[in-house]
Amino acid sequence: FLNFVAEIRGYRGAQVKDKVNLAIEQLELESVINKPIETLSKGFKRRLGLAQSILHDPDVLILDEPTDGLDPNQKHQVRGLIKDMAPDKAIIISTHLLEEVAAVCSRAIIISEGKIVFDGTPDDFAARSSIHNAVTIRLTGENLDRVRSEIEGIEDVHRIETVNGTGVLRLIPKDGAVIVEKVSLLMRDKGFKVDEIFVERGHLDEVFRDLTIAN
Structure with a gap:
């Protein structure tokens, strides 16, 4: 699957191998690289989806619930990867997990019924709590x-x-x-x-x- 994604992104020859191997290493997919996708757990499917999204090193990355279905160790790894990429990319995360906001975001936007009801830093968001x-x-x-x-x-x-x-x-x-x-x-x-x-x-x-x- 990742070889296919690399090829449709325009990579050829050794570039395909290099890009795929890097994505596999970043998402720790070594143990499942030869398994059919339909046999993977929800967590591995989520990591595989993230691997294909970063394979071509995009400037802008949009992620929907990137840690949904992951165990605590996998969440820590994915959040670490997001932080590592953040200085060089614009990363937009759509999530209902507020812990995600505190863990990886530098800016939070809350949308309710189509309206922006908050736009600020996670610290600004937490400061609105009655026990801040x-x-x-x-x-x-x-x-x-x-x-x-x-x-x-x-x-x-x-x-x-x-x-x-x-x-x-x-x-x-x-x-x-x-x-x-x-x-x-x-x-x-x-x-x-x-x-x-x-x-x-x-x-x-x-x-x-x-x-x-x-x-």
Whole structure:
């Protein structure tokens, strides 16, 4: 199949072999090169389709759900390939997987009912989440009421949530302010035992729902 694609793209002789071998290597298709296409798994069919699309090294590449049907390792490989090609190509990806946006895109456009409802970077997209820059803390053996009381004195903390009724607190900042440094210093100065602390990037699915349902 890939030999056929190379030939209709105008390659001949050694060029066909070189182009096909490069595509096979990039998509790791060595184990199935002699198998009929109809016997391949969905993941391998997806990778074969991507191989034929990049075989002629196009300047513009349009991909529809490029990692659909792939296992986590294959997704990582394909996303790595897309990132490697990105500096030299215009790559447009159509996808419903929001994790794809965060993983490989430098610009995101959300279309709902034929209208563009968002156009910006993935960071801009995540920043619209209600928990963007929120700080989540997991504590062990601490009096949460005392911890909450101390946190309430931090400027730019809008509200404090208890997550799933456990020893986990989520601190929602005012207007997406960066509060992690202030929170970390407070935990250290007060001697609170913190098992884990991290900054929430934002829930992309929440933003997507808000944009599309509102539209």
